[in-house]
Amino acid sequence: EEHIRKIVKFQLEKAGYEVLRATNGEEGLDMALKHNPGLVLLDVMMPGMDGREVCRRIKAGQSPVDSYVVLMSSIETDSDSQAFGLESGADGYIARPISNRELVARTESMFRLKRAEDALRDHQAKLEELVEDRTAELRQSEQMFRSMFENSMDGVLYTSPDGTILMCNPSACRILGRSSEEICKAGLQDIADPDDSSFARVMELGSQDGDAAFETNF
Numbered sequence: 001e002e003h004i005r006k007i008v009k010f011q012l013e014k015a016g017y018e019v020l021r022a023t024n025g026e027e028g029l030d031m032a033l034k035h036n037p038g039l040v041l042l043d044v045m046m047p048g049m050d051g052r053e054v055c056r057r058i059k060a061g062q063s064p065v066d067s068y069v070v071l072m073s074s075i076e077t078d079s080d081s082q083a084f085g086l087e088s089g090a091d092g093y094i095a096r097p098i099s100n101r102e103l104v105a106r107t108e109s110m111f112r113l114k115r116a117e118d119a120l121r122d123h124q125a126k127l128e129e130l131v132e133d134r135t136a137e138l139r140q141s142e143q144m145f146r147s148m149f150e151n152s153m154d155g156v157l158y159t160s161p162d163g164t165i166l167m168c169n170p171s172a173c174r175i176l177g178r179s180s181e182e183i184c185k186a187g188l189q190d191i192a193d194p195d196d197s198s199f200a201r202v203m204e205l206g207s208q209d210g211d212a213a214f215e216t217n218f
Helices: 002-014 025-035 051-060 079-087 100-151 170-176 180-185 197-209
Strands: 039-043 068-073 092-095 156-159 165-168 214-217
Touching (some): 002 100, 025 039, 025 051, 051 079, 068 079, 079 092, 156 170, 170 180
Parallel strands (some): 039 068, 068 092
Antiparallel strands (some): 156 214
16 A cells, blocks of 8 residues: 555665565566565565565566565464465565564564675685685696606606505506506515615605605606
């Protein structure tokens, strides 16, 4: 009703909000899709499309509308009606009559919730972006390592501290005259001479790194 719209608009603007008014459901839906307001206050009973249907279309629409929607009614105030309204996707339900002070307080409460959700969504987006960047960096580092490993003219064995050979590069296969499968099945003790300086260096690094894998060249 016109006089109610005027009162609500006056009270919310007095509290610092920018308010757009619609006279029926279709107009309200068009305005919501066009302006993506922070909050939509919908009377359940409206000419044409009722508030519940407007709410469903706002929440199910393909347009990027993330408005909070609150249904209001002075007629359908029983618990079943309110439950039906919330099931249509509404974020809140106000049974009228309601004082101007409470209406403004509830409006501010909805905006606090929305600001908190928006901040959480932004934080999550930043975390996802950080993870993607870090994953890309790790993938690039892995590719660089793999390229250096595969193309090195030196024989390279990638081993665990107990002497288990995890990987070997093509140069290692050429120098040792064995396939990569044969080298990996053999332990480091079977590949290197215990008196060889490179073998001694590998075992020393193993004792420092605990269970970390490492590499040696020969």
